[in-house]
Amino acid sequence: MRIAAVDRPAEAAGVVPGLPLADARALVPDLSVFDADPMADTQALEALADWCALYTPLSALDTAGGDGLWLDISGCAHLFGSEEQLLADLGERLLGFGYEPVLAAASTPGAAWAMARFGNHARQDGNGGRSVYRVMIGSERQTLAPLPVAALRLSTNVCEGLHRLGIRRIGDLTGMAPGPLARRFGLEPVRRLEQALGVEDEAIEFRHPPPPLWFRKAFAEPIGRPEDAEAALEVLVDQACERLAADDLGVRRLQLACWRTDGTVRRLAIGTGRAVRDEAHLLRLFREKLDRLDAGFGIEAMVLTVPATAPLPARQSPLASVSKMAREKQAAALAAFIDRVDNKLGPGSVRHLQRFPSHVPERAAGTVPVASSGERGGPALAGACRPSSLRPVRLLVRPEPIDVMAPVPDHPPLMFRWQHRRYQVVHAEGPERIASEWWCHDPDLLEADGERMRDYYRVEDSDGRRFWVFRAGFYQAGMSPRWYLHGLFG
Numbered sequence: 001m002r003i004a005a006v007d008r009p010a011e012a013a014g015v016v017p018g019l020p021l022a023d024a025r026a027l028v029p030d031l032s033v034f035d036a037d038p039m040a041d042t043q044a045l046e047a048l049a050d051w052c053a054l055y056t057p058l059s060a061l062d063t064a065g066g067d068g069l070w071l072d073i074s075g076c077a078h079l080f081g082s083e084e085q086l087l088a089d090l091g092e093r094l095l096g097f098g099y100e101p102v103l104a105a106a107s108t109p110g111a112a113w114a115m116a117r118f119g120n121h122a123r124q125d126g127n128g129g130r131s132v133y134r135v136m137i138g139s140e141r142q143t144l145a146p147l148p149v150a151a152l153r154l155s156t157n158v159c160e161g162l163h164r165l166g167i168r169r170i171g172d173l174t175g176m177a178p179g180p181l182a183r184r185f186g187l188e189p190v191r192r193l194e195q196a197l198g199v200e201d202e203a204i205e206f207r208h209p210p211p212p213l214w215f216r217k218a219f220a221e222p223i224g225r226p227e228d229a230e231a232a233l234e235v236l237v238d239q240a241c242e243r244l245a246a247d248d249l250g251v252r253r254l255q256l257a258c259w260r261t262d263g264t265v266r267r268l269a270i271g272t273g274r275a276v277r278d279e280a281h282l283l284r285l286f287r288e289k290l291d292r293l294d295a296g297f298g299i300e301a302m303v304l305t306v307p308a309t310a311p312l313p314a315r316q317s318p319l320a321s322v323s324k325m326a327r328e329k330q331a332a333a334l335a336a337f338i339d340r341v342d343n344k345l346g347p348g349s350v351r352h353l354q355r356f357p358s359h360v361p362e363r364a365a366g367t368v369p370v371a372s373s374g375e376r377g378g379p380a381l382a383g384a385c386r387p388s389s390l391r392p393v394r395l396l397v398r399p400e401p402i403d404v405m406a407p408v409p410d411h412p413p414l415m416f417r418w419q420h421r422r423y424q425v426v427h428a429e430g431p432e433r434i435a436s437e438w439w440c441h442d443p444d445l446l447e448a449d450g451e452r453m454r455d456y457y458r459v460e461d462s463d464g465r466r467f468w469v470f471r472a473g474f475y476q477a478g479m480s481p482r483w484y485l486h487g488l489f490g
Contacts, residue, residue: 222298250275250312
């Protein structure tokens, strides 16, 4: 068993991470030990990464170090006045949460990582357990030169090999030709050095994709009243609608995040069935959810993101008749009502019937959420197949087997028995032959061998009732095909 992490008193006594537990107890006999919980540590780090969205929407976990975060603050520093003020504000908040953060800002991820882990020689601010390092653009080479080669995130074997050759500092590597270095140790040290110096780009996989639009409002003092939160929300929605109008876009989904003084984040989301840029309508959708927003001891900042948009060009009012204008107004009112119900009861609560591109009756139609179908009925309607003949008003959930007396090979039934009742057929139309999709495998579609082909008949019994029945497969020697009842005509 080895030490995973230590506090300040244990570190002062000589206990360091990686030390065997027996050696640690030899140094400090009354050492207090607790079982490490890596999963809980990762969850806490993920929660902290999501909280850092107060400063930038792009955050990721540092898998190389195990206890750090990547934050891409490009284009975000002006929201806090300057990059120095952003780092100072972030450090103070983390210190208030009980962390002892080490912050480093650089033009490359590699340089920032190196300074955060090994940059104690260049401390600019070591106030209260908080260290902040900044690497100016163009100064990466000289700033990183005194740091050990481990600051390049090299594997242990490569670091040991470099040490055996007397190469201990990054500055020793910068003066070497990349060819001999790559032949001796592979491409890893060359690539990491070029990434840290900005010669080669480095991609970081962030936790969430950046939203197309992002609007932030911070408060001088935490707010807690619902009226204050609503007033701030109006400002954010107004900014979003103004920006959307300039880009000829409309909202499909909006998310509001509220940062509380206790370090937690509360989120509200709304969605619309079609592209919307009506500020009053969006505020109405949010107001129905604001009562769920618990401000706690106060909200410090609010961020409104627009994860999904759709084209919404400006429209000229048509010189239309009164009836046409009334229909357009009614359609807009219906869309607004659907949005309100959908956001109140949950996404996908409001559904409508829609055709799908399939000749198989089970697949030809179904219900879909109105919000996902968009303004034109969604992509499924574009390739929908209209039936070539009359279909029944009501389909059974599953085709039910029936006993049939019918001439062979392709004649309609003369009589059939369904649910212990006998029906005498007096009229019949058909057959309508339908084959299921050979590229789809669905056991519910009766796709066993010989049953991919169906011959449908519309039949009427002696009492005037009309049914939709089909024969699955063909007649074969020694085997009769099965018959099913699939629908009822009104």
